[in-house]
Amino acid sequence: MDNKKTIFITGANRGIGLAMVKESLKNNFFVMGSYRKKSNTQDLMSLDSDNLKTIELDVTDEDAIKNIKSKINLKIDYLICNAGINNGYGSFYNEDHTPKQMIDVFNVNVVGSILTVRNLIDLISDSGKIIFISSIMGVQNHEGSRATAYRASKAAVNNLMISISNDLKPKGIIVTAFHPGWVQTDMGGPNASLTAEDSARNLIYNFLKLTIKDTGLLFNYDGKLMDF
Numbered sequence: 001m002d003n004k005k006t007i008f009i010t011g012a013n014r015g016i017g018l019a020m021v022k023e024s025l026k027n028n029f030f031v032m033g034s035y036r037k038k039s040n041t042q043d044l045m046s047l048d049s050d051n052l053k054t055i056e057l058d059v060t061d062e063d064a065i066k067n068i069k070s071k072i073n074l075k076i077d078y079l080i081c082n083a084g085i086n087n088g089y090g091s092f093y094n095e096d097h098t099p100k101q102m103i104d105v106f107n108v109n110v111v112g113s114i115l116t117v118r119n120l121i122d123l124i125s126d127s128g129k130i131i132f133i134s135s136i137m138g139v140q141n142h143e144g145s146r147a148t149a150y151r152a153s154k155a156a157v158n159n160l161m162i163s164i165s166n167d168l169k170p171k172g173i174i175v176t177a178f179h180p181g182w183v184q185t186d187m188g189g190p191n192a193s194l195t196a197e198d199s200a201r202n203l204i205y206n207f208l209k210l211t212i213k214d215t216g217l218l219f220n221y222d223g224k225l226m227d228f
């Protein structure tokens with residue numbers, strides 16, 4: 001793999017994750033793309049590249065994350081915590097906000113992000129970058145009520161990003177969060193304003209430009225700083 005930069009993307013089998021895999025390959029990365037279950041990976045597996053390694057990983061399963069470390073056997077320059085769910089689009093009194101659905105959202109989006117970073121941190125290269133795919137829906141200053149649990153989970157992602165950035169700053173590791181835009185995926189729906197390809201192209205371009213001055217900050221997909 002020569003001296004290629006490495007990027008590890010969770011939730012890489014569809015949506016923004018898959019688009020980031022394709023864009024990273026175009027940008028000459030060696031890509032590690034993880035998927036939750038093999039049955040849903042046709043598009044990822046059809047990418048025929050020597051620069052792509054696919055890995056089975058449910059980000060809520062800490063033992064599984066520990067187990068993949070020995071399979072990776074490479075330093076990670078960019079760790080992208082992208083895997084996420086929104087299984088409740090209504091507001092807090094809607095029936096899609098059952099306790100189980102809300103717990104699942106926090107488990108994947110919040111706990112899964114922490115477990116991913118905590119268990120892969122030894123593999124992050126010096127001055128490596130950790131990027132959480134968050135959402136403008138997690139910004140505290142908003143007037144919405146829908147997707148109450150999802151919003152709160154992304155507010156938590158923005159917040160844990162700050163804690164982890166403070167922990168890792170002395171090591172020179174850059175930790176940021178990005179809003180990917182409103183994107184045409186299963187989650188974003190067909191009316192979203194951006195294609196996954198446009199979002200991924202902007203995201204990868206801006207990941208490459210990050211420096212330690214950016215640690216602890218939230219960015220829009222186009223590189224603009226966001227207030228959160």
Ligand SMILES: NC(=O)c1ccc[n+]([C@@H]2O[C@H](COP(=O)([O-])OP(=O)(O)OC[C@H]3O[C@@H](n4cnc5c(N)ncnc54)[C@H](OP(=O)(O)O)[C@@H]3O)[C@@H](O)[C@H]2O)c1
Nearest residue numbers: 011015016036058059082083084135182183185186187188
């Ligand atoms: N689309 C938007 O407009 C938008 C806007 C703001 C933020 N985001 C964020 O962007 C990220 C990607 O969203 P998307 O639109 O691409 O969503 P998506 O099309 O629904 O894809 C979600 C991805 O996350 C994976 N995933 C879910 N639970 C997982 C788990 N427990 N372990 C590992 N992987 C898991 C899914 O795997 P399976 O295929 O196995 O389910 C899938 O690969 C998410 O964090 C989302 O919150 C999206």
